[in-house]
Amino acid sequence: MTLEMLCSPKRTEVCSAMELRRSRHHRCRESSDTNRTGLPQKAAPDIGTFLSESIETILGDVQDHIVPGITHWQSPNYFAYFPSSGSIAGFLGEMLATGFNVVGFNWMSSPAATELESIVMDWLGQMLRLPKSFLFSGNGGGVLQGTTCEAILCTLVAARDRTLRIIGNDNIGKLVVYCSDQTHCAFKKAAQIAGIHPNNFRVIPTTLSTSFSMCPKALRNTITADVEAGLVPIFLLATVGTTSTTAVDPLGPLCDVAKDYGMWVHVDAAYAGSICICPEFRHFIDGVEGADSFSFNAHKWFFTTLDCCCLWVKDPAALTQSLSTDPEYLKNKATESKQVVDYKDWQLALSRRFRSLKLWLVLRSYGVEKLRGFLRSHVKMAKVFQGFVEADNRFEVVVPRNFANVCFRITPSAVMSSSTKTSNGVLGEITNSNDISSPRTKTKMGLVNEVNQKLMESINGSGGIYMTHSVVVVSICFVSLLEPLSPKNLMSLRLGT
Numbered sequence: 001m002t003l004e005m006l007c008s009p010k011r012t013e014v015c016s017a018m019e020l021r022r023s024r025h026h027r028c029r030e031s032s033d034t035n036r037t038g039l040p041q042k043a044a045p046d047i048g049t050f051l052s053e054s055i056e057t058i059l060g061d062v063q064d065h066i067v068p069g070i071t072h073w074q075s076p077n078y079f080a081y082f083p084s085s086g087s088i089a090g091f092l093g094e095m096l097a098t099g100f101n102v103v104g105f106n107w108m109s110s111p112a113a114t115e116l117e118s119i120v121m122d123w124l125g126q127m128l129r130l131p132k133s134f135l136f137s138g139n140g141g142g143v144l145q146g147t148t149c150e151a152i153l154c155t156l157v158a159a160r161d162r163t164l165r166i167i168g169n170d171n172i173g174k175l176v177v178y179c180s181d182q183t184h185c186a187f188k189k190a191a192q193i194a195g196i197h198p199n200n201f202r203v204i205p206t207t208l209s210t211s212f213s214m215c216p217k218a219l220r221n222t223i224t225a226d227v228e229a230g231l232v233p234i235f236l237l238a239t240v241g242t243t244s245t246t247a248v249d250p251l252g253p254l255c256d257v258a259k260d261y262g263m264w265v266h267v268d269a270a271y272a273g274s275i276c277i278c279p280e281f282r283h284f285i286d287g288v289e290g291a292d293s294f295s296f297n298a299h300k301w302f303f304t305t306l307d308c309c310c311l312w313v314k315d316p317a318a319l320t321q322s323l324s325t326d327p328e329y330l331k332n333k334a335t336e337s338k339q340v341v342d343y344k345d346w347q348l349a350l351s352r353r354f355r356s357l358k359l360w361l362v363l364r365s366y367g368v369e370k371l372r373g374f375l376r377s378h379v380k381m382a383k384v385f386q387g388f389v390e391a392d393n394r395f396e397v398v399v400p401r402n403f404a405n406v407c408f409r410i411t412p413s414a415v416m417s418s419s420t421k422t423s424n425g426v427l428g429e430i431t432n433s434n435d436i437s438s439p440r441t442k443t444k445m446g447l448v449n450e451v452n453q454k455l456m457e458s459i460n461g462s463g464g465i466y467m468t469h470s471v472v473v474v475s476i477c478f479v480s481l482l483e484p485l486s487p488k489n490l491m492s493l494r495l496g497t
Contacts, residue, residue, distance in 0.1 A: 071466065080468040082243075082271055083404075087303035089365035093358025094305045103351045107340035108332045110354070114341055117144055117356035120363065124298075124310055127277045127368060131289040134312040141316045143346040144355040146307040148270040150348060151295040152237065153190040154311070158318040159235045159264035159292075160194055167232060176200040176226050177235040180214040180249065182242040182472075184268065200231065211399050212245050212472060214238065216253035223261055233261045238291070240284055241272025244470035245398075246405045248272070248284050255290025265291040270309070272403050274301035275379070278372045284402070292318075301375070301404075304362050308355050320345040378404040398472075412444060415451045 072078055074086055104113035121142025125135045132138030145151045156177070164172060177196055179187050181203050191201050204219055206212040223233050236258045238249040251267060258265045267288055273296020275281045288294055295311040298304040313319055324345035334340045344350050366374070382404040389395045389406060394414040398407045449471075456469050 077465045080466045083301050085301055085303050086305045087362060087366075089361040090304040090358045093361035096361075097354040097357045100354060100357075102354050104354060105344040105350050105352055106330060106332070106335060106342035108334050111340075113354045113356065114343060116360055117343065118142070118341055120144075120356045120360050121310065121312065123363060124359075125312055128273070128285070129282055130294065130312060133289070133314045134294060140312060140314045141341070141346075142310060142312040143319075143343055144359070145295070145309040145311050145347060147186075147309050148184065148268055148295055148297055149186040149190065151293075151309050151311040152186055152266060152268065153193055154319060154323065154347060155264065155266045155293045155313065156187075156190050156194045156196075156235055158313075158322045160196075161322040162264070162318055163232060163234045171232065173197050174200075174230065174232045175234050176202060176223075176231045177237070178202045178204065178219060178222065178233065178263075179237040180204045180206050180212075180239070180242075182206055182212050182214075182244055182247055183237055183239055184243055184270070187237050187268075202226070206247070208399065208472075212242065212247035214249040214254060216250060216257050219254060220257045220260075223257065227261070233258075233263050236263050236265045238265060238267050240267060240269040240276075241403060243271075244472050245407050246272060246402050247399070248402055250287070251285060252287025252290060255287055259290060264293070267291045267294045269294065269296040271297070271300050273310075274298070275375050275403055277368065278375055281403075298359055298362075301378075302362065303366065303371070303374070304359050308359060310359075316346065323347065325350070375404075382406055409452050410448065410455060412448045415448045416444065 071080075073081075102110040102113050104110040104117075107114045118136055118141070121144070122135045122137060125142060132140075134140040134142070136142070145154070160172070160175060163175060167174070172195055175196055177187075177191050177200065179202070183203075188201060192198070202222055204214050204222060206214060219236070226233055236254060238251055238254050240248050240251070242248075255265050267285065269276065269285065272284060273294075276285050276296075285294075292315065293311065293313045295309055296302075298308040298310055299306040302308075324342075330344075335342055343352055363371075382401060386397060386401055386406045389397055389408045394410060395408050396411045398409055401407070453469070456467055459465060460467055
């Protein structure tokens, strides 16, 4: 996909050619007898009419009614949200785990599931060159959660309880947590669940001048004001590879600030953590030795199927003191020996899936060097796309590219030029359409944002590809390029205002 394909006068022909794909990949079949999910009623009958049916009939309905209504995250036409880079090894591991169907809540319930998870997490930690204090071999440890949302909540609860054991539960209303305005929304949800007062959720503003990374000085000033007001800082969430712009917070300086106040620091590297197995990208997590926990999602850019979030903590006891349960029916000699890991006490739920199996297959099937090669190739493709953007004076790169993501937008000059004179191509069609506000009735920036949004909607409307957008201080378009473990190339593109 090139900029010319997106914006050339010939794009109308491209869109027409892609219309058939649209019906297959991005929308449910239109029918007068559909329910609110878009499925024909024959595919979702009333429960009272259920009779046994052949697997051939059921799979036929899957092909006819389910597949057309799925957003195909593995499709080469999928350019939205985040990379979903599954692989054959990850798929086979998922199949095996589903077939075994173990519920490995503690060591006794399935020893191999627990032992393999501990081994795989130490392997990964060593690949990332995490400090030994995060590994089982150094009195820390790792656990596979479902998503980063769970990892954040678990660590926040541990930090909360660690402080409340000192100051008393009655003072929960004084606890304060910190993040930047680029932090994932999962943190706010976690704070709500953990009982942090909404007024004590601090958001540190970021700017384009610092590439949207969190400023340690601003953080310290905010914390100082809170302490003077009688509040208690407990938790800082730093991010490596933010959702909107893949910004990188300066871990070392931020951890130094947090240390002065005894705060827990969690590093969220959900997307970008994968690339840090490459030596030339490892510096992005320099300073992680000052953090208390670190996580990344193997199901985003590490060729492992959803769900698989890797979380390491320096002090496993902090998690287990907050999350452990000890009912009579789960008591056993292995647990009582204190020589085994019971992962139920490292997570929110009791039951858990055998996630380590698919990660184990990925690591063993591809090996460290081949995984690094795949990741480097994605960054190389991003550089190529960045070159396309920079060579086209209608577009501009908004923030520096750190990984396989290029943030760009239509330039204000291109928008204003197209809106004041007749212009060929899609850009001209958009700026001169009746759906766009007149430059006389809208601010320049508002018009630029609106045109970027309309371009994204126009591309999505073709049905050939699917993109998402983000909004920061300036309007942006977002591109992520990656290549799956197959002959086909997959470009994950996020475009918007």
